[in-house]
Each structure stands twice: as structure tokens, then as C-alpha cells.
Amino acid sequence: MSKGILLVNLGSPDSTKVEDVRTYLREFLMDKKVLDSPWIIRKTVVELFILPKRPIKSAEAYRKIWTKDGSPLIVISKILREMVQKQMDIPVSLAMRYKNPSIEVGLQELYDKGVRDILVVPLYPQYTMSSTETVADKVLEIQNKKFKDTEINFLKAFYNHPDYIKVLAESIKEKLPENYDKLLFSYHGIPERHDNKAIGAAKRTKLPIETYRNQCFETTKLVAAYLELPEDKYYTSFQSRLGRDPWIKPYTDHILEEFPEQGVKNLAICTPAFVSDCLETLEEISMEGREEFLKAGGESFTYIPCLNDRQDWVDVLVKWLKGWQNN
Numbered sequence: 001m002s003k004g005i006l007l008v009n010l011g012s013p014d015s016t017k018v019e020d021v022r023t024y025l026r027e028f029l030m031d032k033k034v035l036d037s038p039w040i041i042r043k044t045v046v047e048l049f050i051l052p053k054r055p056i057k058s059a060e061a062y063r064k065i066w067t068k069d070g071s072p073l074i075v076i077s078k079i080l081r082e083m084v085q086k087q088m089d090i091p092v093s094l095a096m097r098y099k100n101p102s103i104e105v106g107l108q109e110l111y112d113k114g115v116r117d118i119l120v121v122p123l124y125p126q127y128t129m130s131s132t133e134t135v136a137d138k139v140l141e142i143q144n145k146k147f148k149d150t151e152i153n154f155l156k157a158f159y160n161h162p163d164y165i166k167v168l169a170e171s172i173k174e175k176l177p178e179n180y181d182k183l184l185f186s187y188h189g190i191p192e193r194h195d196n197k198a199i200g201a202a203k204r205t206k207l208p209i210e211t212y213r214n215q216c217f218e219t220t221k222l223v224a225a226y227l228e229l230p231e232d233k234y235y236t237s238f239q240s241r242l243g244r245d246p247w248i249k250p251y252t253d254h255i256l257e258e259f260p261e262q263g264v265k266n267l268a269i270c271t272p273a274f275v276s277d278c279l280e281t282l283e284e285i286s287m288e289g290r291e292e293f294l295k296a297g298g299e300s301f302t303y304i305p306c307l308n309d310r311q312d313w314v315d316v317l318v319k320w321l322k323g324w325q326n327n
Ligand SMILES: C=CC1=C(C)c2cc3[nH]c(cc4nc(cc5[nH]c(cc1n2)c(C)c5CCC(=O)O)C(CCC(=O)O)=C4C)c(C)c3C=C
Pocket: 010, 011, 012, 013, 025, 034, 035, 054, 058, 071, 073, 124, 128, 130, 131, 188, 189, 190, 191, 212, 240, 242, 273, 274, 277, 278, 279, 280
């Protein structure tokens, strides 16, 4: 069977117009793997409490990072696809879990090229229900509706893979200032309830299911070991909180406020839950986070970019994809 690759990232609104941001947030937050309450409660919360105002604030944030070619997340993902395609002799397509290009379009593109054996690559190093699992759900739903004669497999989460750790660590090393007090690893957060579900599933099934929080700490530990960082030189925290439920801790915004009074004045920060820079890294961390830290008494703030279109990252992806292709 003819083989092909589908790279999948999260997705962005089509534009920074409030209405486009609202449509995007509706699709995103109505996903039961993101807001995991019963449909009627989710619908009420999303329509009555989130969608009237949040899109205005989010659109403003998107406007600060938007490029002439669109959302950084999409632009970078397109470049990544092109670079991977250059080194692969099978078709490589790109899709987004929310909005465009959709997973349906990505699968159709491969199908029209005669591909029937597909490796889906969720572009998330750590897996959890609101990232990797919802990509798999959507892909399988569409396969079942339209592409029943295809075989589909998924690339495993790579949060502890030595190839990934090496490129991540090297990307950090290149940007780490000589005199920094602490390197903060800030990961996208999730509600604690999501990780509790993973703990329940691990107990019930005796499968080696790792919580998202533990995976993040493992990524930090492996990068720190690679870079030979002493324990007092790095810290792990979680960003992007939404709503009133408890999310996994510690919270990045609290840490950024507390660090200066603990003597951490020169901070470097990386965001390893994201392989491409996006709203959460460029605006929430590099703009808002920087301001918060400096206001609290911090002196220097170095934002370390995501892997984006680094050649060593492309080479690692290509190595993994060729491994699958030749299997
Ligand atoms: C309940 C809410 C959310 C969960 C759970 C969640 C998990 C999660 N998200 C990412 C990756 C990204 N999220 C991004 C933006 C974003 N995330 C949420 C909410 C949850 N995410 C919202 C509402 C938004 C939109 C912006 C906003 O209004 O604040 C992005 C950036 C997208 C972009 O266009 O740049 C990414 C990427 C992961 C990996 C994850 C679980 C670990």
C-alpha cells in the first residue's frame, strides 16, 4: 500500500477578526476532550460565559503576533511540512485539529495522491486527552466516514525520546545567556482532572499510562541532564490556565511574580510543550510574561524560541518518518 504522512498541529483562527476568533474558540472549546463536562454544561459554559467576551481579548492578543502570512503557528507548520517533504519521497501533508487546513482536507489530499497507509504525526511532545488524543479521535472519525480503505497509525509521544531531547537541549544551549539565575521550563497546563483520569486509567488497566504532568517533568529532567544543569538552575511550571477549576501546578504566572523576590532576577524561559511558536509562547510568555517578570523586579528575561524550522529538528522528524516508511 502506498504510504504518506500527515503532520497535525493545533490550529489558529482564520484571521484576527473577533468573529473568526469566536468560531475558532467555539470549535476548540466544544471539543469534549478539551472541556470534558457533559455536552449541555459545556454548551452553556462556552456560549454564555466564554464566547461573548473571550474572543475580543483573544483577537487583541492574536493581533500582536500575527504576521503578513497569517498566524505564526500555521506559517511555521507550513515551512516545517515543506522542509520535511524535501527529504521524503512519499507525500507529506499538513492539517490542524481546529480550523484550517482541516484534518479532513489533509487526509483527502493524501488519498487523492493514492496514499492508503498513513502515519499521523501529532506535533505534541507530551500526550494528553486535549492534545494527542483528540487528534487521534478526529482522524479516526473521518477515516470511518470517508476513508475506510486506509490504514492509519500514529507516531508515539516523544517527550523522552533521546533524539528530541538532544535537539531541544541544543536549541536551549544556543540561546542560554552566560549569566542567568534560572532556566524556566513552562509547559501548557491542563485541568488537574484530566491527569486524574489518566491516573484512573493506569490503575484500572495496569497499562503504563503516564500523566501529562509527569511527562513534562521527565522532559525537563532529561534536558537538564543533557545540559548538565545543577538542580538549583532550573524549574518547571504550567501556563495558559483557563476557567476556575484547579489546573496542574505550579502556575507560570505565579512563578514569574515570585521569582524576583526570591533573588531570581535574570531568567531564561523555554516552552517545550510546543514545537512551533504560537500565541501561547509569543504573546503569553514573551510579551505578557516578560512584562509581569520585569514589573515584579526581574532584570533580564530571555525567551528561547521553540524548535520551529530548525534543520536538526527536521532531520529528527525525517529519521523517524523514514524508520516507519521502511518498516
Ligand atoms: C480548557 C482549555 C484548554 C486546554 C485543556 C488546552 C490544552 C492544550 N492546548 C495546547 C496547545 C495550544 N493551545 C493554544 C491556545 C489555546 N488553548 C486554550 C485552551 C486550552 N488548551 C485556548 C482557549 C487557546 C486559544 C487562545 C486563547 O484564547 O487563550 C495554542 C495556540 C494556538 C495559536 O493559534 O497560536 C496551542 C499551540 C496543548 C499542547 C494542550 C495540552 C497539553
